[in-house]
Amino acid sequence: MATGSLITTYDGDPDNLDVPDVVVERLPLYVRVLTNLASDGTDMVSSEQLGDQLHMTPAQIRKDLSYFGRFGKQGRGYNVVALVAQLKGILGLDRSWNACIVGMGRLGRAIISYPGFAPEGFKIVAAFDADDGLVGTNVDGTRVRSLSQINHTVSEDGISIGIVAVPASAAQAVIDALVDAGIGAILNYAPVTAHVPDHVKIKNIDPVMSLQSMTYYLKR
Amino acid sequence: MATGSLITTYDGDPDNLDVPDVVVERLPLYVRVLTNLASDGTDMVSSEQLGDQLHMTPAQIRKDLSYFGRFGKQGRGYNVVALVAQLKGILGLDRSWNACIVGMGRLGRAIISYPGFAPEGFKIVAAFDADDGLVGTNVDGTRVRSLSQINHTVSEDGISIGIVAVPASAAQAVIDALVDAGIGAILNYAPVTAHVPDHVKIKNIDPVMSLQSMTYYLKR
DNA sequence: GTTTGTGAAGGATTTCACAGCA
DNA sequence: TGCTGTGAAATCCTTCACAAAC
Numbered sequence: 001m002a003t004g005s006l007i008t009t010y011d012g013d014p015d016n017l018d019v020p021d022v023v024v025e026r027l028p029l030y031v032r033v034l035t036n037l038a039s040d041g042t043d044m045v046s047s048e049q050l051g052d053q054l055h056m057t058p059a060q061i062r063k064d065l066s067y068f069g070r071f072g073k074q075g076r077g078y079n080v081v082a083l084v085a086q087l088k089g090i091l092g093l094d095r096s097w098n099a100c101i102v103g104m105g106r107l108g109r110a111i112i113s114y115p116g117f118a119p120e121g122f123k124i125v126a127a128f129d130a131d132d133g134l135v136g137t138n139v140d141g142t143r144v145r146s147l148s149q150i151n152h153t154v155s156e157d158g159i160s161i162g163i164v165a166v167p168a169s170a171a172q173a174v175i176d177a178l179v180d181a182g183i184g185a186i187l188n189y190a191p192v193t194a195h196v197p198d199h200v201k202i203k204n205i206d207p208v209m210s211l212q213s214m215t216y217y218l219k220r
Numbered sequence: 221m222a223t224g225s226l227i228t229t230y231d232g233d234p235d236n237l238d239v240p241d242v243v244v245e246r247l248p249l250y251v252r253v254l255t256n257l258a259s260d261g262t263d264m265v266s267s268e269q270l271g272d273q274l275h276m277t278p279a280q281i282r283k284d285l286s287y288f289g290r291f292g293k294q295g296r297g298y299n300v301v302a303l304v305a306q307l308k309g310i311l312g313l314d315r316s317w318n319a320c321i322v323g324m325g326r327l328g329r330a331i332i333s334y335p336g337f338a339p340e341g342f343k344i345v346a347a348f349d350a351d352d353g354l355v356g357t358n359v360d361g362t363r364v365r366s367l368s369q370i371n372h373t374v375s376e377d378g379i380s381i382g383i384v385a386v387p388a389s390a391a392q393a394v395i396d397a398l399v400d401a402g403i404g405a406i407l408n409y410a411p412v413t414a415h416v417p418d419h420v421k422i423k424n425i426d427p428v429m430s431l432q433s434m435t436y437y438l439k440r
Numbered sequence: 441g442t443t444t445g446t447g448a449a450g451g452a453t454t455t456c457a458c459a460g461c462a
Numbered sequence: 463t464g465c466t467g468t469g470a471a472a473t474c475c476t477t478c479a480c481a482a483a484c
Binding site: 024025027028029031032033053054055090091092093097099106107110111113114115116117120122160161184185187191193195201203205207208209210211212213214215216217218219 | 244245247248249251252253273274275310311312313317319326327330331333334335336337340342380381404405407411413415421423425427428429430431432433434435436437438439
């Protein structure tokens with residue numbers, strides 16, 4: 001925790017540590033299962049028990065956690081409540097994040113109405129669309145703004161995450177606008193491989209591609 | 221192609237080949253970009269051009285393709301139309317697939333109404349919900365059935381893919397029912413790590429987890 | 441000249457296996 | 463005894479580099 005100490009626990013700055021991306025991507029999984037265990041009243045958990053639930057080897061779980069500190073007790077395992085708090089801190093989930101969404105078509109409306117983001121600390125505080133007929137209308141309590149307002153709104157409202165739900169043909173331009181506005185992370189629902197600078201994180205959600213790789217194994 | 225020949229091209233049976241999963245997961249990406257190139261009228265493409273568009277090294281693309289055959293011509297690259305046809309065949313995308321969806325809440329309705337599946341050959345031919353108030357109603361032209369009908373409907377309608385859009389608490393039971401019914405692939409939108417037998421493929425879509433790993437890099 | 445296909449090298453990730461501690 | 467944390471080993475994946483083909 002304390003900056004300047006010998007490295008034993010994580011100091012909060014990703015740049016100081018070189019943690020593989022694959023490890024970071026598994027942390028939310030640990031947060032989820034630990035949160036469930038905590039609400040069940042489970043006090044301590046071993047890496048083996050976690051592995052059973054997550055279909056992972058205990059060794060991988062221990063190794064992953066060891067990138068950030070020593071959270072367990074030999075012979076006993078991990079304290080569920082303490083570990084979930086640590087992991088949330090590491091991931092930056094001990095605060096809330098403002099997001100905006102671009103594209104208020106069918107998909108965008110479904111996303112903005114999805115009740116699963118807010119309880120996890122992600123607030124969609126602004127919505128944009130290119131269609132002047134939509135601008136000014138309200139969707140689920142959020143006023144739809146013109147794309148030209150992205151720059152102003154992102155800095156004004158402290159928005160660090162952009163959600164892209166526009167057609168493929170518009171996606172790169174929208175993503176460029178979000179990057180220009182200073183966004184740091186993008187959740188992209190458009191079926192494109194977008195170009196972003198190194199300092200911007202992007203994740204793609206494409207159910208069609210997920211299905212398309214599973215059919216490989218379905219064939220007979 | 222021809223069974224019994226020396227191995228030069230892919231014979232259609234995944235079991236005969238040991239292709240890393242990561243490679244299979246990239247094939248739909250190639251299909252997508254090649255399809256775009258084809259509709260632009262592009263005739264030939266090199267691994268370097270593909271790499272530029274996909275942010276991958278040309279070597280990785282060539283290596284990936286080499287698991288399945290020799291599709292390129294030295295000095296010229298790949299024929300766009302021919303390669304996309306080959307890859308679609310390998311992935312089983314040269315036919316259409318029947319899917320069902322379980323859970324007709326907000327999310328399930330959005331998914332069943334999503335117009336992106338059908339053009340890619342995925343037809344949602346049945347919908348299920350546990351709520352008796354919903355059973356018998358129509359959602360986007362599909363009649364909602366009771367969960368007890370899963371077994372019968374899956375075999376009757378030749379359904380090989382199940383889409384799960386139920387609350388976390390119901391997900392494992394629904395997935396068990398789909399597996400029992402003989403489904404081979406599951407697209408799971410519920411925030412759980414589900415247990416499935418080895419012969420069933422499952423992919424999870426969880427936008428919250430995607431956001432939760434990106435915040436790691438956002439902090440300052 | 442250009443670009444593929446591919447063994448070999450290099451790098452990244454996972455698993456092993458055990459010392460050390462409760 | 464039970465379980466963590468971690469170097470070392472093993473495995474998996476990517477990149478290199480070049481002969482062969484056009």
